[in-house]
Amino acid sequence: MKEKLHQIKLKYRGKKMAPAFNAIHTFLYSPNETTHSGSHVRSADDLKRTMNTVIMALVPCLLFGIFNAGYQHYSAINGFPAEFSLFEHFLTWENFWLGAITVLPIVIVSYGVGLAIEFIFAVIKGHEVEEGYLVTGMLVPLIVPVDTPLWMLAVAVAFGVVIGKEVFGGTGMNILNPALTIRAFLFFAYPTWMSGDKVWVHGAKEGVTQAGSADAISGETVLGYLAQGSTEFSYSLSDMFYGFIPGSVGETSTVLILLGGLFLVFSKIASWRIMLSAVIGSLAMGLIFNGIVAAEWIPEYSKFYGLMNFEYWQHLLVGGLAFGIVFMATDPVTGSQTNRGKWIYGFLIGFMSVMIRVFNPGYPEGVFLAILLMNVFAPTIDHYVVRGNIKRRMKRLKTATIHPKVTDGVEALKTETV
Amino acid sequence: MALLSKKDANLILDPLADNNPITIQVLGICSALAITAELKASLVMAISVIFVLGVGNVVISLMRNVIPSKIRIIVQLIVVATLVIIVDQVLKAFAYELSKTLSVFVGLIITNCIIMGRFEAFALGNGPWKSFLDGIGNALGYGVILIIVGFFRELFGSGTLFGIPVLGDPIAKTGLYATGYENNGFMIIPPAALIVVGIIIWVQRSRNKALIEEA
Numbered sequence: 099m100k101e102k103l104h105q106i107k108l109k110y111r112g113k114k115m116a117p118a119f120n121a122i123h124t125f126l127y128s129p130n131e132t133t134h135s136g137s138h139v140r141s142a143d144d145l146k147r148t149m150n151t152v153i154m155a156l157v158p159c160l161l162f163g164i165f166n167a168g169y170q171h172y173s174a175i176n177g178f179p180a181e182f183s184l185f186e187h188f189l190t191w192e193n194f195w196l197g198a199i200t201v202l203p204i205v206i207v208s209y210g211v212g213l214a215i216e217f218i219f220a221v222i223k224g225h226e227v228e229e230g231y232l233v234t235g236m237l238v239p240l241i242v243p244v245d246t247p248l249w250m251l252a253v254a255v256a257f258g259v260v261i262g263k264e265v266f267g268g269t270g271m272n273i274l275n276p277a278l279t280i281r282a283f284l285f286f287a288y289p290t291w292m293s294g295d296k297v298w299v300h301g302a303k304e305g306v307t308q309a310g311s312a313d314a315i316s317g318e319t320v321l322g323y324l325a326q327g328s329t330e331f332s333y334s335l336s337d338m339f340y341g342f343i344p345g346s347v348g349e350t351s352t353v354l355i356l357l358g359g360l361f362l363v364f365s366k367i368a369s370w371r372i373m374l375s376a377v378i379g380s381l382a383m384g385l386i387f388n389g390i391v392a393a394e395w396i397p398e399y400s401k402f403y404g405l406m407n408f409e410y411w412q413h414l415l416v417g418g419l420a421f422g423i424v425f426m427a428t429d430p431v432t433g434s435q436t437n438r439g440k441w442i443y444g445f446l447i448g449f450m451s452v453m454i455r456v457f458n459p460g461y462p463e464g465v466f467l468a469i470l471l472m473n474v475f476a477p478t479i480d481h482y483v484v485r486g487n488i489k490r491r492m493k494r495l496k497t498a499t500i501h502p503k504v505t506d507g508v509e510a511l512k513t514e515t516v
Numbered sequence: 517m518a519l520l521s522k523k524d525a526n527l528i529l530d531p532l533a534d535n536n537p538i539t540i541q542v543l544g545i546c547s548a549l550a551i552t553a554e555l556k557a558s559l560v561m562a563i564s565v566i567f568v569l570g571v572g573n574v575v576i577s578l579m580r581n582v583i584p585s586k587i588r589i590i591v592q593l594i595v596v597a598t599l600v601i602i603v604d605q606v607l608k609a610f611a612y613e614l615s616k617t618l619s620v621f622v623g624l625i626i627t628n629c630i631i632m633g634r635f636e637a638f639a640l641g642n643g644p645w646k647s648f649l650d651g652i653g654n655a656l657g658y659g660v661i662l663i664i665v666g667f668f669r670e671l672f673g674s675g676t677l678f679g680i681p682v683l684g685d686p687i688a689k690t691g692l693y694a695t696g697y698e699n700n701g702f703m704i705i706p707p708a709a710l711i712v713v714g715i716i717i718w719v720q721r722s723r724n725k726a727l728i729e730e731a
Contacts, residue, residue, distance in 0.1 A: 249696070249697075250698070265718065287700040287702035287703075288698055288701065289701055
């Protein structure tokens with residue numbers, strides 16, 4: 099089988115559709131080609147392996163999202179269980195089935211549209227299909243509300259892949275994270291489907307009613323409640339940590355995100371510096387807001403009071419902050435490259451995420467906006483870090499005393515200092 | 517084109533495509549971003565600029581031999597300002613609603629780089645007839661892009677063209693909206709114009725490779 103595919107590949111080399119065939123071929127088998135020029139690095143960590151590792155880290159979030167979609171839907175109709183039991187109320191076939199028929203189409207559309215565009219561009223440009231979309235295609239379903247209409251998603255994916263990535267030259271050349279470009283496009287284009295209390299639970303938009311009443315179900319996110327100045331949500335801290343709360347498909351379960359994050363750190367795929375500094379950044383901003391409330395600088399009727407008063411470390415448990423920090427901020431293409439730059443980049447992401455979250459009047463969330471903003475600034479940060487490094491070394495060179503070797507005379511000293 | 521010689525015709529036709537002020541010279545972007553959310557506003561803006569640039573070029577060209585070069589910018593500004601005030605007053609008199617939509621951007625025609633650019637680059641060195649054709653041509657090139665951008669932004673952003681609903685009623689859910697289609701709010705905000713202009717530039721340069729600059 100493997101031999102046969104190689105033969106087919108050789109036969110069709112240089113033909114128009116060759117990149118499309120090669121993409122499927124190399125996805126299944128490792129290519130029998132060597133590098134044509136430059137250094138030859140033998141390593142198992144090629145781009146495809148990297149991408150697959152990230153996808154593996156995302157799978158728990160996706161599975162949880164599927165169950166949670168069902169759980170939130172049925173709980174909204176029948177009321178939340180008083181005595182919550184994981185196996186009785188959450189990991190049920192009923193939840194899984196409902197989640198599967200709502201979430202899997204999103205995954206399929208995301209991959210279908212995105213890969214189709216990648217293939218088209220590869221065929222037009224005549225280069226190999228790049229693996230860049232593998233992770234993006236998985237991230238997109240996890241950061242959108244469960245009831246996002248599929249055609250909107252298709253439009254957004256097309257926009258994100260073409261404008262966010264292909265116009266810059268494809269995988270590895272993009273300035274903005276494509277998944278977040280897609281999310282931002284959806285947010286600005288179709289705000290009624292992306293915010294409010296009707297989009298986070300399946301069926302709420304169509305007006306499915308609660309059992310035994312004529313009220314339509316709704317599901318406000320924790321941040322949504324806080325933005326309205328209400329603290330009367332019924333979600334406990336452990337609900338937030340384990341993720342039994344409404345929200346975008348894959349962002350709710352902080353514990354699984356943490357697990358995925360640790361996996362990425364230990365497999366050295368993602369940068370722990372960015373993750374850590376982003377956490378520190380968000381805590382810092384949260385503390386500042388808590389301090390403002392404690393100092394009574396803002397009155398209780400202020401519309402920012404609810405979110406400012408929110409315990410600083412709990413910001414990490416709700417909304418997309420944890421998900422964004424672990425899976426989006428650490429994107430090696432759009433993030434900072436230098437170690438010192440990573441600290442600055444991550445810190446500002448956390449800092450701004452919480453700031454935008456509190457001050458955004460239309461939608462109490464800001465992680466995707468903060469990361470996109472810092473994506474734009476990442477090259478600038480790197481530039482100054484590199485410049486700073488050069489300056490420091492020049493200074494060191496100037497003040498350095500060069501010891502002449504004992505046997506060498508003045509001549510040798512001259513050549514050394516020149 | 518018996519009316520114009522080939523050279524004169526090129527003065528009008530060149531800026532429409534291969535020397536377009538917006539997509540090739542990247543001038544006059546600010547107004548292209550600001551007022552293209554509606555097709556009507558785009559059209560009025562285009563007509564205003566055609567008037568200002570056509571007449572302005574002729575005036576500057578007629579005066580070109582008497583303007584001392586040290587104060588030529590001030591003279592040019594006075595000419596543009598006069599013409600823009602005429603346009604502004606006409607709009608206020610006959611299309612008040614529209615002039616409110618365009619608001620400050622009519623006045624800002626004065627600062628439109630295309631106009632000063634053509635005065636400097638062409639009208640100061642050429643006769644009135646040629647300057648007139650050049651002015652009309654460049655303003656048309658500007659207007660064409662404005663109208664293309666306005667068309668897409670209004671169609672996808674509001675589902676209307678010239679204010680007339682063409683895709684059905686979004687509230688009563690008729691026409692295309694019955695299938696679940698919704699207006700794209702992104703197209704209403706100014707950054708969308710930047711992206712539409714960018715796509716036009718992309719399409720234009722991939723059709724004519726000669727336009728691609730050396731990196």
